[in-house]
Amino acid sequence: MKELKLMKGNEAIAEAAIRAGADAYFGYPITPQSEILEYLMAEKPWEQTGMVVLQAESEVAAINMVYAAAACGKRTLTSSSSPGISLKMEGISYIAGSELPCVIVNVVRGGPGLGTIQPSQSDYFQATKGGGHGDYRMLVLAPASVQEMCDFVPLGFELAFKYRNPVMILTDGVIGQMMEKVELFEPQARLTQEEIIKNTPWATTGRTPDRERNIITSLYLDPYVQEKHVCDLRDKYIRMEAEDVRFEEIATEDAEYILVAFGSSARICQKSIDMARAKGIKVGLLRPITLFPFPSERISELADQVKGFLVVEMNLGQMVEDVRLAVNGKNKVEYFGRFGGVIPNPDEVLTALIQKIIGG
């Protein structure tokens, strides 16, 4: 029997964490994502599943608690919003450098600086190009609905453990705050300690006589060892690009022009497509779901079929660079965006498509 519920995006993340068998969530208040911590505290999952929920003294402390729980082989996550995610970047670099699995939710708000609490997508670079120091990437999932907010939590854990790498769910205040119908998946049990020791033999579960001690570190003082370690990280990212690119296409079969947009912007573009087609303009949408690994291959293929791309995003133009890289000069790529917390409306997108791409 399907379990349907009307939920906020943020609440869907929290409920999904419990159902995905998470062991621990470490949070800190920041608009527009505080509902995640509030929901978990109200649900008291520690009484049903034993899941730990803790409010830390700062985002810095929270991400280091995530580091610790992940190093114990546990399913752990945290969430924050732009300024808080910047505070977590050192910890995320350590998590990537120590090859630890975890999920980090960024409900993006307008920036830079204290910015605004209104929705934005201006953390795209930060999320997809590493964000912290050193050669590493996060696998980044971009939900465009409350359903995907729910579904991407277990998916995030699965990918995090598959690659032993942090996975970011990059969403924004629109999807975090709006309510939609959600189909909730069957709850998964938390892993037992025996399963953890078997699945993640590298975890610090206690140095028993049958094995060497386990050390979780990102420190490799010998540069040749560090270089080899970074090569191993690189191989993971190559594998992500080969195996785990995700995207959605809408009306691209006969499209002469393609809109490229993720998350909330993709929803707005769908309306623009209807308006365009009503005018006889054949427009389609390519919606990246993984922002890293980026769907470059598919965009390159589309570049041979269409007359141009308009990248629509709530920032100054960040994903447009990755689209240009993918198209590699074969075709026209332009950008349109509102930012600082302003959300574009569909006809603005259509106007921009006509002026910047179609011309005339």
Place this chain on the structure above:
Amino acid sequence: MLTREDIIKEENLVYKRTSLLTPKALSYCPGCGHGTVHRLIMEVVEEMGIQAETIGIAPVGCSVLAYEFLEVDMQQAAHGRAPAVATGVKRVMPEKYVFTYQGDGDLAAIGTAETIHACNRGENISIFFVNNGIYGMTGGQMAPTTLPGMKASTCPYGRDVKMMGNPLKITELVAQLPGVRYVTRQAVHTPSAVRKAKKAIRIAFENQKLDKGLSFVEFVSNCNSGWKMTPVQSNVWMEENMFPFYPLGDIKLPVE
């Protein structure tokens, strides 16, 4: 007449290096207290038989390489974050013994908030804090616990209280917090100090069985290379200058 060879027999062995220290040569400067504190912690873990139950958290600083020497599962924490890391471990594995091993820069400068809040939450962990009044690993810079007038590479004319404020008595600070059960300040430069320090470490671990609050053990220690003295001189200087400002002894005992 008993010869040396007669005495050196297995049954006559009364002391040797604990097997819970790895064979690796310690990276610390000659005479540095870190080596002794490492050894005492591992002797206590061995005597309590909790090697398989203990998780250590190493900081950034001279003891950043602690996990090369301690024969238990360990995690390396970012600079100052060990108390938060220890919180994370203890919360998801409450049955384990969890300790942090930190220096004064790590614990009382960049990690002040993590220290205060782990203590305030009364995390059921043990914090081992080596205070040598300087940033040793990076070459002898001024630390939060550097004494007034004490020279360091970033206060070459001596710490100027007008510019940098007074040394931070973090141990007395955390003792104010109800969540903290046991606070003591020890040293490891003489046999009697070492014996007392080892008892303190033992209490700090035993407290974790009771789950009645955090244990905080400070070790006032020397930094001969940072203070630019011989090891023996540095211990004398420590007694004459550090101990008056950081008096040894128990600061907070559990009231039963």
Place this chain on the structure above:
Amino acid sequence: MAKVKGTLVIDIERCKGCEICIGACPASVLSMSKLVNKKGYRYAVEVTEGCTGCVNCAIVCPDGAISVYRVKTNE
């Protein structure tokens, strides 16, 4: 009267010549060697007989370089 006699085995390659054990020995048994170990440190050596196996030197050694043996004797 039963007397206690002790002696040390010092891992001279582990010793860094910090000399802290010398002052810790109540019987002033220890002194620095004339030779140096592989790392160029002088190391602690027993120079007199008076060791009683009290382990003072061993427990202050930051590098855990000293093992102590002790036996009761009626000499």
